[in-house]
Amino acid sequence: MDETRPSAQLLLSAYAQGIFPMAHPEQEGRIYWYAPDPRAILPLDGLRISRRFRQTLRKKPFEIRFNTDFEGVIEACAEPRPGQPQTWISEGIKEVYTELHRLGFAHCVEAWEGDRLVGGLYGVALAGLFAGESMFHRATDASKICLVHLVERLNARGFSLLDVQFQTSHLERLGVIEISREAYEARLVEALKLECSFA
Structure with a gap:
């Protein structure tokens, strides 16, 4: 088995058991599997929106699209960030999630400015279940x-669980x-008993 690129089938089986992969950048992208305790989730009725942010939302500063540039989103998420010269989103991770997108399981939300x-x-x-993997801006x-x-x-389509894996101070402010x-x-x-369609 390729330790740098899990199969799409293995990935789906892992998610159904509460497990997700991350690549180790210092070990040539070798995949490790995680099921953290505690686990971070965003209750779908618990998103916190500040007054300032609500004003921003009303202005509709961006065009929001779904699933029009999955590869662009995952490439952007994989870019190094300040203080983080390496990323867990390896080439193998990008390949398998792009395959999951083609199969109808991986999805993206995009903000466009022109x-x-x-x-x-x-x-x-x-x-x-929707398992959030990464975001960028x-x-x-x-x-x-x-x-x-x-x-x-997710609320409109009847989903019940938004998994964000790990807590951060930024996510906590949003209600995670x-x-x-x-x-x-x-x-x-309970989430796996539901019949939901994201697309």
Whole structure:
């Protein structure tokens, strides 16, 4: 088995068990598998929008699209960030998620400013689960606005679980909470019983 590029089938099986992959940049992109405890999720009725950000949303500063440039989004997410010269999004990760996109399981939300992609996020939809993988922005608030549109779509399509994997101070301000692995797995079981379509 290629330790730098899992198969699409293996990836879907892992998500159904609450496990996700990350590549280790210092080990030539070797894949490691994670099921953190606690696990970070964004309750679909718990997104926090500040007064200032609500004003930004009303202005509609970007055109929001779904699934029109998946490769552009994942490439942008893989770019090194300040203080992080390396990334867990390896070539193997990009390849398998792009395959999942072609198969209808991986999706993206994009923020456009004219013909320029200025923000986005991507993840995997499986039954009533959406597993958020990464996001990026090249303009202020672009990724946050994509998250708002993601939550709106998941609610409209009947999803029950938005997994964001790890907590950060930024995500906490948006309403992300941590739950035990046991509680996450219980929610996952219920989410996998649903019949939802992201597209």
